[in-house]
Amino acid sequence: MPLTPMHIASLLPIRPVVFLGQVLISAFEAVLGRWQFRLKDLGRITADCSARAVPIVTVVNVLVGAILAFVGAVQLVKFGAGIYVADLVGIAVAREMAAIITAVVMAGRTGAAFAAELATMQANEEVDALEVLGLSAVDFLVLPRVAALLVMMPLLYVYGCVTGLLGGMLVAGGMLDVSPAAYLDRTLVALDWSHLGLGFSKSIVFGALIGMVGCYFGLYAQRNAEGVGVATTNAVVVSIVGIIVLDAVFAVCANALGI
Amino acid sequence: MTLLAVDDLEMRFGERLIQTGVSFKVEKGSIFAIMGGSGCGKSTLLKHLIGLLRPAKGSVTYNSVDYWRADEAGRASLRTGFGMLFQSAALWSSMTVLENVCLPLERQGRLDKAQREARAREVLAWVDLGKFADFYPADLSGGMKKRAGLARAIGSEPPLLFLDEPSAGLDPISSKKLDNLVLDIRARTGCAVVFVSHELPSLFAIADDGIFLDADSKTPIAHGSPRVLRDTATHPTVRAFLAREEPPPPAAQSAPSP
Numbered sequence: 214m215p216l217t218p219m220h221i222a223s224l225l226p227i228r229p230v231v232f233l234g235q236v237l238i239s240a241f242e243a244v245l246g247r248w249q250f251r252l253k254d255l256g257r258i259t260a261d262c263s264a265r266a267v268p269i270v271t272v273v274n275v276l277v278g279a280i281l282a283f284v285g286a287v288q289l290v291k292f293g294a295g296i297y298v299a300d301l302v303g304i305a306v307a308r309e310m311a312a313i314i315t316a317v318v319m320a321g322r323t324g325a326a327f328a329a330e331l332a333t334m335q336a337n338e339e340v341d342a343l344e345v346l347g348l349s350a351v352d353f354l355v356l357p358r359v360a361a362l363l364v365m366m367p368l369l370y371v372y373g374c375v376t377g378l379l380g381g382m383l384v385a386g387g388m389l390d391v392s393p394a395a396y397l398d399r400t401l402v403a404l405d406w407s408h409l410g411l412g413f414s415k416s417i418v419f420g421a422l423i424g425m426v427g428c429y430f431g432l433y434a435q436r437n438a439e440g441v442g443v444a445t446t447n448a449v450v451v452s453i454v455g456i457i458v459l460d461a462v463f464a465v466c467a468n469a470l471g472i
Numbered sequence: 473m474t475l476l477a478v479d480d481l482e483m484r485f486g487e488r489l490i491q492t493g494v495s496f497k498v499e500k501g502s503i504f505a506i507m508g509g510s511g512c513g514k515s516t517l518l519k520h521l522i523g524l525l526r527p528a529k530g531s532v533t534y535n536s537v538d539y540w541r542a543d544e545a546g547r548a549s550l551r552t553g554f555g556m557l558f559q560s561a562a563l564w565s566s567m568t569v570l571e572n573v574c575l576p577l578e579r580q581g582r583l584d585k586a587q588r589e590a591r592a593r594e595v596l597a598w599v600d601l602g603k604f605a606d607f608y609p610a611d612l613s614g615g616m617k618k619r620a621g622l623a624r625a626i627g628s629e630p631p632l633l634f635l636d637e638p639s640a641g642l643d644p645i646s647s648k649k650l651d652n653l654v655l656d657i658r659a660r661t662g663c664a665v666v667f668v669s670h671e672l673p674s675l676f677a678i679a680d681d682g683i684f685l686d687a688d689s690k691t692p693i694a695h696g697s698p699r700v701l702r703d704t705a706t707h708p709t710v711r712a713f714l715a716r717e718e719p720p721p722p723a724a725q726s727a728p729s730p
Binding site: 254257333334337338339341342343344345346347348 | 519522523524548551556558559560562563564565566575576579
């Protein structure tokens, strides 16, 4: 039996595409001043994915910077080039690690929380109660969450860069007797705006991905306890895979653009 | 005056038939019960009436306006004419009780912020939750959540109120209090109430009219007040349900519906 366009269309992930379209339309309306969500909710969500995420983002990025420095130092010392640990850590953290590691942490923390919260709201009929009032779940629940991450992820990325460099500096000082001043001086020479710009851009895209994936799985969860668990798991897994896939896309594009 | 008219409604989830041939009218000031055993589609019917689910066939008409033939603006306008109490109360967990009651008033757009808050406090006092306005839903008992949900539903003084299993999960005394509250609301506002329940005391206490849905035939098998049906229904399933007895085996269920 030949495949008809309708057969092919039925295999396509229509619902995620529709959801993406709804979020984009809602965002456009919000930019025109016609948002439907409560600013109090936006404030609460923003605080949760910023200030309360700082401790874990700090720990993870410091450790990643330290690990990069340690692994790099072991090899660079053989060539008497220990000082170039600063270059290695600086470029790796700015271009890749700060954005990816922060995004993975936020996917597991905030993306999962979004999915669990919205799935629980579905199970409790809270989303139905909004729809009876004529409030779209995308306008009222999804948009503030995506907006919060769009704003906070770049800031957390910058913070992640600083803490990653700090981790590298601690290892460089401990293993190689590199002074903080020398380390920072070397880092500033190695880093340029293209590295930071690339990482910054990634953080914005990763933030949007985590927000939308978490909200999507939450809103379309089964209305029971198992559904909440499945939604949370799917949100984290799909977000992390999406982060890696998008990072690969960025790598190809950056290479093509010579960044 | 007929506020709600349902005509030959058919409800499906995909290919699975839930109920068909559902027709009834709800008059202003009446309390209408949707009855039936578990899983017969009572709550599903309610969701079709409030626009959460689209029927496979038939019509839902408010004040002579077909809900599903209206455009989105028309449907939004019709929705301002009813309030809904969900089975779990469905209070928005990130908002206080006061904020929960204020949000429908804000959507209605007729009152300013101070007036909305005053109205919300008035309604909360009416349901005996005046002291709990600044509490969050997680801090409330089941009965208090139901009353808060009811306050949210009636805050905008809708002419039509929908209640999904209002007594579910409540102890007998709380259930009785809620029944009295519904009667009080009807007396004060003159609204019509459509409620889903399988709690016999509530059905007998407050319903003026009703419909009985059957899970086996997937059609309504009785119309009328629960008190009247208890004494006059000829269908064995209806008799057994309202008498709180085991229904007879299917072979014995040959009596036609009244």
